[in-house]
Amino acid sequence: MFRKYRYLSSLFSSLLTEPTNLCLGRAPVAIKWSQGLARGKNDKVDAQRICLYAYRNQDKAKSYNAMDKDLQDLADLLGARERLIQARNSLLVPIKEMKQVGLGESAEKLEQACKSSILALEQEIKAIEAGLLAIVEGDQK
Known part of the structure; x- marks a missing residue:
């Protein structure tokens, strides 16, 4: 667990200075598989697919609790x-x-x-x- 989010620690520390709901996403492969065979690849389409995935799976989301x-x-x-x-x-x-x-x-x-x-x-x-x-x-x- 310690090394899992090492590269995101600066982002976490800045986000968690104020009350924030932060949810860590699953592996990109899980998002890709959830879409089935999807054509088209650009940042705008990818962002929409990620948002749709997050919306559909929000009941499974676990809130991130910062380490002491x-x-x-x-x-x-x-x-x-x-x-x-x-x-x-x-x-x-x-x-x-x-x-x-x-x-x-x-x-x-x-x-x-x-x-x-x-x-x-x-x-x-x-x-x-x-x-x-x-x-x-x-x-x-």
Whole structure:
């Protein structure tokens, strides 16, 4: 759920500053299938079809409830931590593989070349983990 609407969070935050009914749409494929075989494709026709779909299925709509600010901050930090770990692993895995196949000298050269980047990523990961801990401890009080 946390990553599901990550790219829409700025839109949500601006829309939810005032009382607003916000409903997240289903997958575009569901709208397309609900229309059957429909010809014609342009923005005006697509907008009309989306509105018609929303009108027909309004009884199935579920209102979006914004996450608590702390929960949203946790989700954002966890996402950033995950991306940093992936970046660190993309540097470390080739070095480890080279050592396993007996290319120790090449692995050492590569490790020296990436050393500052790996250390910086590890520091950032620790800083994010400290932020996560601070949010959790602050929420428990």
